[in-house]
Amino acid sequence: MLRLMHGHRYGLVGRNGMGKSTLLATLAAGRVPGVPEKLSILHVAQDSADKIAAGSRVEGATALDAVIQSDTQRTELLRRAGELSSGEELDEVYEALEAIDADGAPGRAAAILRGLQFDEGMMAQPVASLSGGWRMRVSIAAALFLRPDVLLLDEPTNHLDLEAVLWLGQHLEGWDDRTLVVVSHDRAFLNQVCTDVIHLENRTLAYYPGTFYTFVAVRDERRERQRRQYEQQEAKRREMELYVQKHLHKGQSLVRDDAQVKQAKKVAKQIERLGTLGQDGKKYKLSYDGPQQAAELPEDEKGLSGFTFPVPERVHAGAAVIQVKEVTFCYPGASRPIFEGLNFNVGLTTRCALLGRNGSGKSTLLKLITGRLAPTEGEVLRSHHLRVATFTQHHMDQLDLTKSPLEHLLEHGRATEPALTPDEVRRRIGRFGMSGHWQTQPIRTLSGGQKSRVAFCKATWSVPHILLLDEPTNHLDMETIDSLIEAVKKFEGGILCVSHDERFLKSVTDEFWVVGEGATGLARLDGSFSDYKKAMLRSLRRK
Known part of the structure; x- marks a missing residue:
């Protein structure tokens, strides 16, 4: 209600x-x-x-x-x-x-x-x-x-x-x-x-x-209590099953105890009725005390499991795999450059968040790193065999909703790996917490969180060394964001991300750079993210 x-x-x-x-x-x-x-x-x-x-x-x-x-x-x-x-x-x-x-x-x-x-x-x-x-x-x-x-x-x-x-x-x-x-x-x-x-x-x-x-x-406390009740119930279930197996088997021998056999049959019926409803509308509990509310796993433990990004092979290039050297960039017709004399490195241990106002150049910087944009001056050097993957909120728009995850990713993978087999695709999808029938039903029937897992699998198909994440939490539910946070934390490569999600940024990054600040257009944040947020709020109040 x-x-x-x-x-x-x-x-x-x-x-x-x-x-x-x-x-x-x-x-x-x-x-x-x-x-x-x-x-x-x-x-x-x-x-x-x-x-x-x-x-x-x-x-x-x-x-x-x-x-x-x-x-x-x-x-x-x-x-x-x-x-x-x-x-x-x-x-x-x-x-x-x-x-x-x-x-x-x-x-x-x-x-x-x-x-x-x-x-x-x-x-x-x-x-x-x-x-x-x-x-x-x-x-x-x-x-x-x-x-x-x-x-x-x-x-x-x-x-x-x-x-x-x-x-x-x-x-x-x-x-x-x-x-x-x-x-x-x-x-x-x-x-x-x-x-x-x-x-x-x-x-x-x-x-x-x-x-x-x-x-x-409050919810987590309730779920922990529910989980403990479920574990106690399952332990009782196993105890009862052993009792049934022992005494019903004994009832088939020459020496038998009719009372124990009768009790074992009663217990067996209680086990069979687990999950069914009694006359009071409540589920039978595995207990000798008759129908009671059955304990169940918390709802969050019944869904999809977490996922992991593929592990890239090491690139032997020292600390930096991407070097931005004296880069200046100006869009054609613009009166002033977005970046001027910019220098920084990206390595396999980089965990960096890009902050800045809308239109300050965050997406432009990511495009310069990937090579989608060329510097007006200077150069961006990338290690030999380096693979970089970009994930944005628009990746889910590129999924073929009429096909299953298996069909869609098999077609995508065979564009570069003609000998790719369905079993290998199944294994790759499985790493993202989707198995069984989830892999073979049309993508249009999946939830937003499930679609995002397919999109992440597709985006990281090349097994990248560097992940560029541009608002990756958009359209995800909280549970999928939690899975994404854990996957990013375990990823054995470099991370650069743009996000408005404070918890995500604090969980997966250890340094913050502000785009649109400083003489070059990019400056390391002096202080914590909380300090940055407080400064922005003070600025908003003055406005």
Whole structure:
């Protein structure tokens, strides 16, 4: 049963495929019993980027226009004011416009867009010309501008950089007079924003007051207790099975104890009924005491296992396998270079996070390292036989959803290994925690976390020495992010990553570089990530 309180900010959590997005869509459509008719509910879904482009009321509407036009009440009042010349009705329209501060709407809309990292030039661009990620920001801005009674946000941080995530969290903390429900894989963001957590598991909603980290502590304690109960139950099961085997076998001999045989048959029936329901609707427990609730493994221990990246052979090239020497890069027609006289090395033990504002050059730097872009001046040297793999959030878009993981990866692998066998592909997929029927069913039927495992398997097919990760946690559930963190920590190669996910960065990197800073356009962070985050928050508050 869904239960929401006015002024509370809820984090809706649960594995991919559990129905979180469906629940938000159902609530937004008014199909949840008990929702007041006059309650304004606004849903920013994961596909809202396309809707905002299609929904702009004026052809060629700019990002700023789209946000302002989302207030249909203001638009209608202005239309009526333009049609009326005088009279009492016009006075009422002006009063209504004053009540909603219609004159202040452009300033409020611009402030929200600036918080989401739009500069003045981007605000003036037509929505249709923006990329999907930036259109998604327009959708979020429109929702914040309207301030509905209930705001539903589905993975709002997927298309945001770190500074925009911090601004959004800070902004939503002030929503004490509204109700918020947010789905996000970003634990730090949820912990900052939420006053309560709703856990969706096995089609049941469980409510936890407090921050996200409080929920994690309570949930983990419950799961540990459940795991211990399950282990005790399984030990009892084995004990009972031994009893049955001993005494039923004895019942077939000449010397037998009818009481023991009878008891053994009773115990055997109890074992057979494990997992079935008694008259009270509860599962039979392996106990002599009759039907009780059976202990089960915690839900998180029933799913996919962790995964590991393939281990590359060593490259004999000293400490550095990539050397960036005196590199200057400037896009054609640009007034100034992004990087100038840049020098740094990447080795097999590198664990580096690239930080910086949106548009500062993080993706450009990764492309220079891979060779997709050539330096304007200087050179990028790579060791002989070095293999570099890049994983981005768009890798899942390149999967053939009509094929199974086995079929898709066999076709991909045979492009470079014609003799590749299905058994070898099965083994490679298995390293990413997918075995059995998961390998042979259509990719379109897999959850987001499962698809990401197929995408990671494909991206690392070459067995790379260096992994470049560009927002790898987008569209992943928390359990898959945990598996990714463990895989990256165990990877026997170098790592460079860009991510807005604070926990991911802190878990897998040991040094931070800020793009867009210093004389060369890249500077080592002086201090910890927490110091960097605090400085950004102070800067946002000044704005």
